[in-house]
Amino acid sequence: MAKRHESVTGGRRDGWGEMVLMGSVERYPFWAGAGEIAPEFVRRLRAAPLDAVELPSGDRAWLAVRYDDVAEVLASRAFTRNLTYPGAPRVAADFDVSDLPGAILNLDPPEHTRVRRLVAGAFTPRLVERQRPRIRAVCGELLDGLANPADLIDAFAFPMPMVVICEMLGVPRTDLDRFRDWSSAYVSLSAHPLEERVAALEQLQEYAREMIRRRRAAPGDGLLDALIRARDEEDRLSEDELVLMTFSLIVAGHEATTAALSRGVFRLLVTGRYADLADDPGRVPAAVEEILRHDPPADAAFLRVATEDVRLPSGRVRAGEAVLAVTSAANRDPAKFDRPDVFDIARPTADHLAFGRGPHYCLGASLARAELQIALAELVTRFPRLRLAVPPGSIEWRTGSLMLGPTTLPVEH
Ligand code: HEM
Structure with missing residues (x-):
């Protein structure tokens, strides 16, 4: 396990101090606002790659913003996601998603490999293909009842992925709104006070425990039943891991898809590209990739710490130092993407790092792609004249959260 390196806490290394003095990077997350990346921030960082940031906790991290650096940080085994050791650098001062030791995102191999294998089979591209008709039916159900005007998030972008993942797990779609509130508090960094975030986590866990209790009493053939069997019959999962995996x-399964769909529809409407898709829904898959590249639902991957000295394309990271891999900036790297700040639904490459x-x-990823493709295709086909019901500037955006996106999306059709 990584040891905390002096330079992370002590600010003794050249670069950290300089960054703080510049006072240029306010705090993470950087560009919640209207859901736009601050272009001057990204440009400056590209000029000085591996600049430093002060996290809300007061800890510091290197910011990787170039495509090659970000890809390497995420792919390298020299970085850990296990940030539960004493003194580990952290994003939030009090509590965040890194504080759940058994959660899949916080595990390193070999535990990560064991836990991921248990669920990976349900999300393969082949199995997701078989879900397409059901996803289409869910979209149809929700859009058939779309009021005019409507909040597209309440009516569609939130319930669609929620219903799909609940059906895959085999849990009832009751309590969706309560789950939405807990989930939103849980993924927030500062939008909700600590007590609310901790209470939300407890409620999410209790919800998962209740679902598991019900399925143990009346088993079915959903993904949750498979996980319960892996726990009860094969002992390949601890009870805590089962609860964590369920919630x-x-x-x-819904937060990022909801954010991507609502950001995507907003972008398509304000750029006029929505009408292009309505004219030719065959362009939807390419548009989905461009939405994920240009308007991803989160600005960065979760914090990583180097377990050994690592040489990235843009410089060295020492053992114990934290790196924030800013995937949204990598997706705008001119060395990788031609005219990266242009939203171009005909862009030929899908090689972004949003996933x-x-x-x-x-x-x-395969499930999210299928959901976004089907949702947009159904939307533009049924409502070719969809438009914002309010001026774009009056739309409110999530702030202080891991997720970017509008809080409501009032539309007319
Ligand atoms: C547009 C939608 C989505 C986007 C952009 C997205 C993005 C991401 C990213 C960037 C990561 C890796 C984070 C990191 O390495 O720090 C991740 C991990 C994960 N995502 Fe998604 N996601 C989306 C939808 C979904 C859906 C629909 C599911 C449904 C099950 C899902 C389940 C997961 C899980 C379980 C992990 C953890 C994987 C692991 O640690 O091995 N995501 N997602």
Whole structure:
């Protein structure tokens, strides 16, 4: 396990102190606001790659912003996601998602490999293909009842992925709104006070325990039943890991998809590209990739710490130092993408890092792609004249959260 390196806490290394004095990077997350990346921030960092940031906790991290650095940090085995050792650098001062030792995102191999294997089978591209008709039906159900005007998040972008993941797990779609509030508090960094975030975590865990109790009493053939069997019959999962996996799948299974869909529809509407998709829904898959590149639901991957000295393309990271891999900046790297700040739904490459890379590469990437493709195709086909019901500037955006995106998306059709 990594040892905390003096330079992370002590600020003795050249660069850390300089960054703080510049006072240029306010705090992480950097660009919640209107959901835009601050271009001057990214440009400056590209000029001085591996600049430092002060996290809300007061700890410091290197910021990796170039595509090659970000890809390497995420893929390298020389970085750990286990930040529970004493004195580990952390994002939030009090409590955040890194504080759950058994959660899949916080595990390193070999534990990570064992836990991931138990669920990976349900999310393969082949199995996700079989889900497509059901995803289409869920979209149809929700859009058939779309009011005019409507909040597209309440009516569609939130319930769609939520219903899909609940059905895959085999849990009832009751309590969706309560789950939404807990989940939103849980993924926030500063939007909710500590007591609310801790209470939300407890409620998410209790919800998962209740679902597990019910399925043990009346087993079925969903993913949750498979996980329960792995726990009860094969002992391949501890009870805590089972609970963590259950609520993590529901949280991860909807938060990012909801954010990507609502950011995506917003972007398509304000750029006029929505009408292009309505004219030719065959362009939707490419548009989804461009939304993920240009308007991803989160600005950075989770914090990593080097367990040994690592040489990244842009410089050295010493053992014990933390790195924040800013995937959203990497997705705008001019060395990788032509005219990176232009939202171009005909862009030929899908090689963005919105789903991460390496061992923690998004488990649900195929599912999310299918959901976004089907959701957008259904939307533009049914409502070709969809428009914002309010001026774009009056839309409110999530702040102080790991997730970026509007809080409401009032539309008319
Ligand atoms: C647009 C939608 C989505 C985006 C952009 C997204 C993005 C990501 C990213 C960037 C990571 C890796 C984070 C890191 O390495 O620090 C991740 C991990 C993960 N995602 Fe997604 N995600 C999306 C949807 C989903 C869905 C629908 C599921 C459903 C199950 C899901 C489940 C997970 C899980 C379980 C992990 C942890 C994987 C591991 O640690 O091995 N995600 N996601």
